[in-house]
Amino acid sequence: MDAESIKALAVAGTIVLGAIFPAVSIGWIGSSALKAIGRNPEAASKVQTMAILAIAFAEAIAIYALVIALIIKFVA
Amino acid sequence: MTNSLFLTFFVCIILLTLTYLIGRNIKIIPGKLQSFAEMAMEMLLGLMESTLGSREKAEKYFPLVATIFIFIMTSNLLGIFPGVGSLMAEHGHTEVPLFRSPAADLNFTLAFAVISVLVTNILGMAAIGTFNQLGKYFNFSSPINFFIGILELVSELAKIISLSFRLFGNVFAGEVLLTIISFLAPYFIPLPFLFLELFVGMIQAFIFAMITLVSISLHTTAHGEHEHAEAH
Numbered sequence: 001m002d003a004e005s006i007k008a009l010a011v012a013g014t015i016v017l018g019a020i021f022p023a024v025s026i027g028w029i030g031s032s033a034l035k036a037i038g039r040n041p042e043a044a045s046k047v048q049t050m051a052i053l054a055i056a057f058a059e060a061i062a063i064y065a066l067v068i069a070l071i072i073k074f075v076a
Numbered sequence: 077m078t079n080s081l082f083l084t085f086f087v088c089i090i091l092l093t094l095t096y097l098i099g100r101n102i103k104i105i106p107g108k109l110q111s112f113a114e115m116a117m118e119m120l121l122g123l124m125e126s127t128l129g130s131r132e133k134a135e136k137y138f139p140l141v142a143t144i145f146i147f148i149m150t151s152n153l154l155g156i157f158p159g160v161g162s163l164m165a166e167h168g169h170t171e172v173p174l175f176r177s178p179a180a181d182l183n184f185t186l187a188f189a190v191i192s193v194l195v196t197n198i199l200g201m202a203a204i205g206t207f208n209q210l211g212k213y214f215n216f217s218s219p220i221n222f223f224i225g226i227l228e229l230v231s232e233l234a235k236i237i238s239l240s241f242r243l244f245g246n247v248f249a250g251e252v253l254l255t256i257i258s259f260l261a262p263y264f265i266p267l268p269f270l271f272l273e274l275f276v277g278m279i280q281a282f283i284f285a286m287i288t289l290v291s292i293s294l295h296t297t298a299h300g301e302h303e304h305a306e307a308h
Contacts, residue, residue: 046126049123049286052279052282052283052286053283053286053287053290056242056279056280056283059242059246060238060241060242060245063241063242063245063246063249064241064245066245066249067241067244067245067248
């Protein structure tokens with residue numbers, strides 16, 4: 001196991017783990033937003049605004065993982 | 077003088093030209109361009125009013141939020157333009173793209189994030205008083221409150237980093253994705269990825285403006301007890 005292969009494994013592991021949890025949480029947020037709209041169609045636009053905001057927050061974590069993976073790969 | 081700064085100048089020129097064209101003859105019965113601008117302004121003001129609570133607050137903080145939204149959205153849309161990323165220029169011994177999406181440069185997004193957080197705090201100082209606002213961070217009434225104050229300060233710094241990296245990561249990753257896909261399959265296949273880029277660019281501009289808006293609304297509410305985010 002030399003340094004190059006460990007680096008490659010680190011890059012892959014970072015992005016894999018860093019993408020699973022945000023994916024699950026975005027699905028969860030979307031599902032609860034759908035349930036909320038289904039129960040109360042009048043509040044649809046408020047729920048939608050909040051859901052988009054929450055999804056962007058969750059996706060930002062995946063973006064942090066991507067940036068770290070890119071840094072490991074291209075900048076030592 | 078970087079290539080993304082070059083495209084930022086173009087974004088500025090386009091926005092200033094649009095502003096001049098719209099503001100040139102403002103009529104009571106608007107023409108097409110003016111009615112488009114009025115519609116966009118009305119939509120954004122309505123959204124801000126539902127978050128902030130009152131119309132006059134929405135009008136007061138409208139310039140900052142609308143500028144952030146329009147500038148970031150225009151620069152993201154211009155970043156997918158044909159010619160951006162593909163026209164090459166000589167730089168020393170290598171070839172670099174002549175134009176690059178502005179938000180793919182961390183300096184651009186960091187500048188916006190710092191401006192957003194600083195101006196939000198200054199607006200909070202203007203709304204509830206300088207010592208009240210600074211007292212949120214440096215609260216010497218009890219050890220627990222002191223610790224909470226330090227945590228609030230760290231949370232503001234984390235907001236700077238998170239805002240800048242969210243926009244940077246989304247646009248930079250989209251750029252890398254488009255480059256790789258165009259390299260692998262240049263005809264027709266990049267279409268869905270271009271749509272994704274378009275969508276992501278608009279959503280990210282909206283998100284940046286919304287986060288700024290929500291933090292303005294949190295900072296400028298009168299400080300009764302410790303308020304949690306019940307804006308929605």
